[in-house]
Amino acid sequence: MEDHKQTSFTFEIDNFSEKQSVISSTTFLSGGCEWYVKVHPKGDHIDDHLSMYLCVANPESLRFGWKRRASFSIHLLNQSGNELYRKDEPFCQLFCAQFTLMGWPKAVPLETLQEKGFLENDKLIVNVLVKVAQVVDEGYVTGNEMFDVNGFQVLLPQVPSVSWIFVEHPDFAVKIRPKNQWVKTTYMNISLGLIETLNKPLHSLTETELSNAESDLIDLTEAGFELDWLKIKLDQVSLERKKDNADGFRVQELVEHINNLKVELNKEQTKSAAKILSLEKTVSHLKDERKKIAKSL
Secondary structure, eight states: OOOOOOEEEEEEETTGGGOOSOEEOOOEEETTEEEEEEEETTOSSOSSEEEEEEEESSGGGSOTTOEEEEEEEEEEEOTTSOEEEEEEEEEEEEEETTBOEEEEEEEEETTGGGSTTTTGGGOEEEEEEEEEEEEESSOOOOSOOEEEETTEEEEGGGHHHHHHHHHHOTTTTTTOOOOOHHHHHHHHHHHHHHHHHHTSOGGGOOHHHHHHHHHHHHHHHHTTOOOHHHHHHHHHHHHHHHHHHHHHHHHHHHHHHHHHHHHHHHHHHHHHHHHHHHHHHHHHHHHHHHHHHHHHO
16 A cells, blocks of 8 residues: 555635535645545534535546545634644545545534634634545456454445444444454344344344244344444334234224134034925925815815
8 A cells, every 4th residue: 555645635625604505615635636626514414513524636537447545634713722622533545436535424413513712703624634544546346345444444345334333423433342343244244134133124133033033033143333322222123013914904804804703604604504495395285285275275
């Protein structure tokens, strides 16, 4: 990997409180590559946080298979240049055609921005530090490239799911004990499998899958992962499945009862039909007898 110098870039957003839509900075160079910063003043699909991202500039103009690996941090400054807030991405992130931006949907709580110093004269000052570790201008994309997401090496198709976990549950892996990268990857795969299982339709879940999910949850928790949210989900799924099974059992009982009633009804209808036939024969016989008597008179 190359070792480029760290670049600092600062831009200002005037009349910040009036901004509603996404704000993009001008482009800047770092490691021989063009970048820009994107800020969502009202959050990127999140209502209570400021969202901030580092983005590759003009990705559509780059050659097929291009890649950029970079570590970066974004800071909020006051008008004296003093740092008030920072978000760090210390691990090198892989930017490519599929992932042209990296950052934080939940960068800063919006209520924090109302504190003294953040918006002097309604101006937000953003500073970004970028250190590029690798630049590939052209290459092959196999789909087996490994991406670093918060210290976990994951495959390209897994990046969105793993990124979602850390956005929604920032404390997910704060206390994990394993340091070996292979072990961490294994645990992450187990976590993704557990989430996939718990998101399956209830009717397709088996008792074995639920039992395995409970065992996986215990193993992950013992390894230091913060999984209260998955425990709640597992309990909910288990309860709903028991209720679904109970409802299904009651429906089956009702169906059997209805079938039994139909059988009894058919029996009674058969008996009634036999009685009617017998009565009809009796009436017919009496009519014949009456005719015979009438002829003899």
